[in-house]
Amino acid sequence: MSQQRHQVIIIGAGIAGLRCAQVLHQKGIQTLIIEKESEAGGRIRTREKNGFLLDEGFQVLLDSYEEVRRAIPFAELHTKTFDSGALVAAGSGNLRYAFHPLRHPDRLFYTLFRFPGTLSDMLKMGWMALKYRHAHPDFWKNVQKETTATFIAGAHFSPSFYLGFLRPFFGGVFLDPNLGLPAAYFRWLLAKFFSGSACLPEKGMAALPALMAKTAGEIRLNTPVREINEGTILLENKEILEADWIVDARSFQDKGEKGNFRNTLTLYLEGPAQKDLPQSLILNADPFSPILHLCFPSATQNSYAPPGKCLCSITLSSPLPPEEDAMAVMRSGLQAIYPKVNWEEFSLLETIEIPYALPAFPQGNSLAFRTEGRKLSIGDHCIYPSLNGALRSGREAAEWLIRKIGA
Ligand SMILES: Cc1cc2nc3c(=O)[nH]c(=O)nc-3n(C[C@H](O)[C@H](O)[C@H](O)COP(=O)(O)OP(=O)(O)OC[C@H]3O[C@@H](n4cnc5c(N)ncnc54)[C@H](O)[C@@H]3O)c2cc1C
Structure with missing residues (x-):
């Protein structure tokens, strides 16, 4: 058994943990990331x-x-x-075209005449993307009630556009073909897809965490944490590490929390x-x-x-x-x-x-991370289930810590 004291220990080298370490490191705060796997990245592998x-x-x-x-x-x-938009398979080899008209003017003819919905669907989508182009991802505050499915039903898209485009596209992004995620998240994502490219x-994809790991300070791989206590963590190898602050960047299920x-x-x-x-x-x-x-x-x-x-x-x-x-x-x-x-x-x-x-989407959170004494909890489950959410959770927790530490 050995003891060391660290300024901040972060448990988990997923995207959230790496981002938190990066921001702290830039301010000269000493960090150590403890990761159970043989490489950084978490769910991005x-x-x-x-x-x-x-x-x-x-x-x-x-x-x-x-x-x-x-x-x-x-x-x-x-x-x-990827091209901005998608091909839609309408059965028996029949392909429909739903591409961004400004990015792919060469396919405008096909998008106009072989669209997987009606002209009204096309105009509604364009209008929505414009309307929500400045949507802020702080949608998790008080906007949980309306689901994407309810919002889309209220917009009266045609069944062919719903089944051909909205359900398989956003069902694939959400990993939920029933589109049960908050409508505000859908509106923000729609704007992101419209203004950017996948x-x-x-x-x-693992190149992203690999690049971040280069500027995230010290990382100990192959080191599972068994127990987190106030100011100390116990590793599986029975080593105890001491820290002024502990950031728990494990995923929701690794933290043993319940949820969908x-x-x-x-x-x-x-x-x-x-x-x-x-x-x-x-x-x-x-x-x-x-x-x-x-x-x-x-x-x-x-x-x-x-x-x-x-x-x-x-x-x-x-x-x-x-x-x-x-x-x-x-x-x-x-x-x-x-x-x-x-x-x-x-x-x-x-x-x-x-x-x-x-x-699942967090309920009623107003911060992108959680605090309990000198322990912080970060990750996509604290904000919204995406890479951008995990990064933001890590960054905002680090900025909060920097204020506390007074660096
Ligand atoms: C199949 C799939 C597709 C996705 N598609 C997209 C997409 O297209 N766009 C998008 O934006 N997002 C997508 N996501 C979501 C995105 O990948 C995640 O939101 C993000 O990677 C979560 O990062 P995190 O740091 O919060 O958690 P994690 O990546 O889960 O990191 C947690 C880390 O903690 C470590 N850990 C756990 N327990 C211990 C322990 N006891 N001791 C030490 N370390 C421990 C884990 O090994 C892991 O490295 C997708 C995710 C998946 C799985």
């Missing part, structure tokens, strides 16, 4: 397999997230952007390289299919697949039946969605199931 980059659960970085720009030199990620870093989580299942398929693959999401308008959406990450960021190969990522809203021929079921579904490729040439590369992907 990328694994390599046979030369492919597989993000652990399909996720994207929105370049309009203001907290991301504050946290890292964005250019160092060497991102490539992108993928050259080295996968949203899970996700991503299938990665590999196939031969193809020309002219779409650089956008392909949304599935069929509400009875387990496939919510798919895309070809390597068509956007070619580092995601080795030369001569392409990577397809499929997000499922419910698991496939555990049958031996699950891939055959999948192929026939994919054929109906996007018949332009020969799905017989694709094989399953990896199945990634994340049971605790996103926490």
